[in-house]
Amino acid sequence: MLAVLGTAVLVAGAERGPRLPVAVTLVLVQVCALRWQVRAPVLVLAANAAAGLVVWALLPAVSLTGALLAAQVGLCVLSATGSRRASLWALAAMCLPAPLAFGAGGGPGLTVYLLAVVLAWTGGQWRRALQARARAEARRAVVEERARIAREVHDVVAHTLSVMVIQAGAADDVFTERPDQARQALRAIETGAREALDELRLLLRAFRPDMEADGPEGQRGPGPSLARLDELADTLRATGMAVRVHREGETVGLPAAVDLAAYRIVQEALTNTLRHATGADEVSVRVTADGASVKVTVIDNGRTVQVGSRGMGAGRGLVGMKERARLVGGSLHAGALPGGGFEVAARLPVERAS
Missing domain, CATH: 3.30.565.10 (Histidine kinase-like ATPase, C-terminal domain)
Incomplete structure (x- = not known):
């Protein structure tokens, strides 16, 4: 933008008067002000619009659209990041110099200026829509991931605890009369609890890749799979x-x-x-x-x-x-x-x- 405005100023300032250095300084101010555009969009937009009008007043040969190019960039950023109300007020304010554009360039000058202003505001709204969509997709991804975690934990815990409850009840029923059978039920409870812990560890590793350093790859057991269907059936057979x-x-x-x-x-x-x-x-x-x-x-x-x-x-x-x-x-x-x-x-x- 500095190159475009600088070239326009140099071309328009052929008379080499004292106005040219002032105009170039104001252009540099406009460009530097853009650095704070995100932090203070309204203030930067107002400053760039005022500086642009002064540049145009000093060098009328420069188009009003070119002189206010930095302000249009500010309008685009404000439209994308600021509140909708503030962006609409800024759009209305940027349309106020329209009579100046008409006086300098007639109908074509007015059309070009208004089109540039509207496109700058629309570009900001488009960017806002993209950001809103990205945030919505991120929130949806978080919700889906939480649901996936809840399903995995539910599947692991509910199945194992159900088997353990049945086994514990069976052990209690025969604890005095058939201690061997009670011991068998208790061993089944221990085995089920260990398998559930192993599966939960695998589950946590899947959700937290940084936990992979807890042990070498070869020490991890196989994950849930149809290949382990017989093991799953055995837990019910034990009941x-x-x-x-x-x-x-x-x-x-x-x-x-x-x-x-x-x-x-x-x-x-x-x-x-x-x-x-x-x-x-x-x-x-x-x-x-x-x-x-x-x-x-x-x-x-x-x-x-x-x-x-x-x-x-x-x-x-x-x-x-x-x-x-x-x-x-x-x-x-x-x-x-x-x-x-x-x-x-x-x-x-x-x-x-x-």
């Missing part, structure tokens, strides 16, 4: 629940998001069976992969009840499972079966998550 796992197709090499979502859906469905399925003593898990999608079905033989009475409708269970399926482009259905029992069925596309 006396009969769990059958059926696999069709190849699940190795699935996209990480699909693999994790499928595992968590099965885990949540089993947890709800353990906690809310009245009379259930058998559950079937079927995983079918055909290359295009992964289908997960969990069916128990509990009594036919409404979804809400299983603690899923009002809690995080069903909502969390549906949200996991949706995030990878899939769908999930859950409901009571006509002949008794409860079914959770999810279809997760592979191609979209790749």
Whole structure:
């Protein structure tokens, strides 16, 4: 901007009078003032507008639009960073010299000046809109990340604690008469607690990369995956629940998001069976992969009840499972079966998550 205004001043000041050094000094003042534009936009805009009018008065050959170029930059910044009311007042103030532009250049001069002022204000509004959109996206990303953390923690803690509660109750029932069975239940509680702690540590490492220095890569256990489905089933078998796992197709090499979502859906469905399925003593898990999608079905033989009475409708269970399926482009259905029992069925596309 200094080069443009300086060139215009030098070209217009051919008479080499004392006005030229004053005009050049004012141009330098305008440029230097822009450094404080963000800190004091209104003050800098007013100073640059006044200096620009003086430059134009000293050298009328310079267009009013060129003389007020620094003020137009200030108007753009104020429109982008200041309040809307202040920017509108500044726009109105910048339109006041319009008669001077008309007197100096007629209709074309007036058109060019008003167009430059309006474009400067509009450019600031466009920048403001971009900033607002970026802030909204950042807030949405934070909310989504918090929801993801809540789902992960819920999946880990709810499943493990449910199993531990069942095991603790079983140990208490047989503590005196069958101490060996009580010890077995207590060992299962210890094993489940250790696995939950390990999984929570992995979860914290995923959310805090700086924690990776806590140990070498080789010391970390495998994360949640369909490959660990048998381990998940074993935790329920330890409570006396009969769990059958059926696999069709190849699940190795699935996209990480699909693999994790499928595992968590099965885990949540089993947890709800353990906690809310009245009379259930058998559950079937079927995983079918055909290359295009992964289908997960969990069916128990509990009594036919409404979804809400299983603690899923009002809690995080069903909502969390549906949200996991949706995030990878899939769908999930859950409901009571006509002949008794409860079914959770999810279809997760592979191609979209790749």
